Amino acid sequence: MKQKLYFIDYDDICQGCPTFTGGKFLKDGIWTGEHEWDFDDPNPEHYNITSTYSLKIDEKSINFDYSGHNYVSENFLKVLNACKVNYRAVPLEIFLSKNKHPEKKYYFLLLCGRFFLLDKAVSKYTVCKSPNNEKEYLYETYFPNEVCYDLIEEFYVKDDGNLPDFFVCAELKKDVCTEKFKKLCQSLNITRIKFTEISNGFRYDPWED
Template identity: 25%
Template sequence: MKNLYIVSYEPDGEGAPYFFDFKWIPELPEFHYPTENPESGELIAKYRAVADVPQLNADWLPDHFLASEKFLAICDFCECSYVSRPVEILIEGKLAPNKKYHFFAATERLRAMDLEKSSFVLDSNLKIEVTDSKNQNYERIDKLVISSGINSNFFYFEEIHEVVCSEQFLIECVNRQIYGLAFKKIDGDYRYAPWDDF
């Protein structure tokens, strides 16, 4: 079984800003990423965008669907599935000087939890009844065991609603000094409990 890691944006308030306004020109087509991928045919060949920040150096900004060419090179090296389009980013009226960016979304979506070996509570508050066990939603997962045969290096893990990566992908990010990312290993201490903070 592969080790998997949740990949998340790690802001530092400088080149990886905490919060900032970001305007796509033209607007991106609408899609709800937790349940669907953007349709490649609905994207135009190239975008522009305005970022209300003094600087931008992070290599992957998932909330804004942005990734640097450096990050895309790792995805290509690890044979990951994604959709991308080049973006010219304006910062304080000028083109972003440090990196070239792309619209980016991981397009491989997997249900990667071993149902027999994991321990979980199904979500009983769904508005729509789900009869297919492969499409269940989870209120919490107390023990998450990865299914055997999961060989992907970067994908959307549907049960926990997170983008995850393999150890190979993580090592490439470290070796190539990818900036603005954090990695959390899915191990025996991992718990999926999205409602615990409410």
């Protein structure tokens, strides 16, 4: 791993950053968890999105730019634009307590592409097998040539000079960014984001999440 990479997580330690950033998601005014897209789809451009989406949060105010729940602020989108990250944004109207609106505008973030970071040559891992046939492996839905992992005991990141500055690590289903993106967020005062530098050899167990 030649360049520094960071996991990105929501940071709830400050005022205006509730521990839980979810709530009642509504589609066309109806409380539902359904969307016109799949968040895991690396090609969100092909969806015909015609509905309106809103979120009701029982908070007096919110002041974060990154929620950890697939929606971000307009300020966060500006950082993505500056770094030329490919994405699709779907407007999300947020209602706070007493039907007030937050000062910031928010959007569902649909990132284009997924990136595989695992260096299979040196990492230690166990591949998921089919429950119906132990001789068959399970593969990623949108990447039929990529296996799913039951456990990665030692995760080593392969060298890849073509990574965007913000992306989803396909093996971990986690948001990752570069040093450039991290510094730009800090310089533009993008709030409530926790950056954790990725070190080679870490353990990933999807069953612990």
